[in-house]
Amino acid sequence: MAIATESGLGAPVLQIVREALGSGFRVVAVDRLRGGSKKGVYRVRGDGSRAVSVIVYSWAESENFWPGSEGADAAHPFAPASGLAPFLAAQRRLDRLGVRVPEVLLADDSRRRYPADVAVVEDVAGGTLEALLATDPARAAAALGELAAMLDVMHRQHSRRYGRVDVLERGDRASGVSCEQLVLERALEDLADAAERAPGIGSAASPLHDRLQELAAVVPPRTSHGLIHGELGPDHVLVDASGRPVLIDIEGLMFFDVEWEHVFLQLRFGEQYTALSRPGLDPARLDLYMLAMRLSLVAGPLRLLDGDFPHRAAMRGIAEHNAKEALALLPSR
Structure with a gap:
């Protein structure tokens, strides 16, 4: 600080x-x-x-x-x-x-x-849930349970239109034809970008491209979307003096497939994701979105390093870790 x-x-x-x-x-x-x-x-x-x-x-x-x-x-x-x-x-x-x-x-x-x-x-002065998970597991478990309830409330909010809340509130229409198509398009862009910057991704660019197309082809259509934070890790949850979780970095709040949220939760919460998981998620979307998220977490940090972002080692570590995880999602041939 x-x-x-x-x-x-x-x-x-x-x-x-x-x-x-x-x-x-x-x-x-x-x-x-x-x-x-x-x-x-x-x-x-x-x-x-x-x-x-x-x-x-x-x-x-x-x-x-x-x-x-x-x-x-x-x-x-x-x-x-x-x-x-x-x-x-x-x-x-x-x-x-x-x-x-x-x-x-x-x-x-x-x-x-x-x-x-x-x-x-x-100023919610109780610190992050990420820190609490390391220092006070019992208090963190209670906060996780309440966070799960908050997410249930959010994900039960439905809209036939997808897009950021501010975009929909002003009457604009989000780009694209479906959530899964947007994810596929972004994943292909991230793949092309990462392939130029990460040697491991570059050498597997063709099978990764084919795998994205295969996964997208089996995603069924959907006409209703839930309200998601979009980037909810334990560092984006504060815990107040009463032990209640407080969401921050909320600008990306949007109606979208809740599977996109759950993939990110799974990656960021690790073993603690069990408290946040829910039945009824579409496995085809989860498969596509997991690979897309991994590629995003390679390309995004590497783009950030093009500028003067100060915490460079951390970003480079994120990109390297997710490159390995993306490659591990390729089926054995």
């Missing part, structure tokens, strides 16, 4: 914090939190009657480490989800469902005081 000065975050943002918390709030420290690749995340600590600390999200261009987003179709379900509009749409939707998310104290996309979208939100 790096300590920033007030001028490092920007005096206008700190003035917004004071507006959110009242003139009696005095900033005493600003900590930049590690992990964000599309927005800056800061903990602003101070003294005053209302709060000891808050979190500030800054969606400044300089905080987005993902290259090549210019000209992308903003309505595509896999388009980079960044900015105040998708965050607020997701926060409202989840809050109405009773799914715990940080309270929004103030949001500003006017760009009059600060040249980026910015939000001041509740």
Whole structure:
């Protein structure tokens, strides 16, 4: 965690914090939190009657480490989800469902005081579920059970249309003809990209291409989609003082095949996925989406390394691990 000065975050943002918390709030420290690749995340600590600390999200261009987003179709379900509009749409939707998310104290996309979208939100100070799984398994198990219940609520929300919540709310239509077709198209792009950067994937590009096509060919059609977080690992779940899980990094909230969520949960939660698994999932989708997800987790981190993302060893490790796992999904010939 790096300590920033007030001028490092920007005096206008700190003035917004004071507006959110009242003139009696005095900033005493600003900590930049590690992990964000599309927005800056800061903990602003101070003294005053209302709060000891808050979190500030800054969606400044300089905080987005993902290259090549210019000209992308903003309505595509896999388009980079960044900015105040998708965050607020997701926060409202989840809050109405009773799914715990940080309270929004103030949001500003006017760009009059600060040249980026910015939000001041509740600081859920209990740490991540990822950390809790390592330090307090009993408390983590209770939080996992409640997280499973939250996901049940989300996944039971159905829509005939798929797409990000903010896209559907404004009446736009998501790209593509079906979830499985979108996943296949993205997987083929990820394969082509990874084949140029990862030697193991490059040498197996042809059988991986054929396997993706084989898996997609047996996926049955579907006309209803569930509400999913889209990138829900234990690092994207905080645990509050009462032990309740709190979802963060919610900008990508969308209606999509719930199998896409379950594949990601399986990869990120490992042995703890048992508490989150559910019957009735389509095995054909799970097979296609698992291979597609592995390829995404090769190509995505390698793209990120094209820029100046600071935590490079971790990204390289993710890409190498998932390249091996993708190759292991090829059937024996």
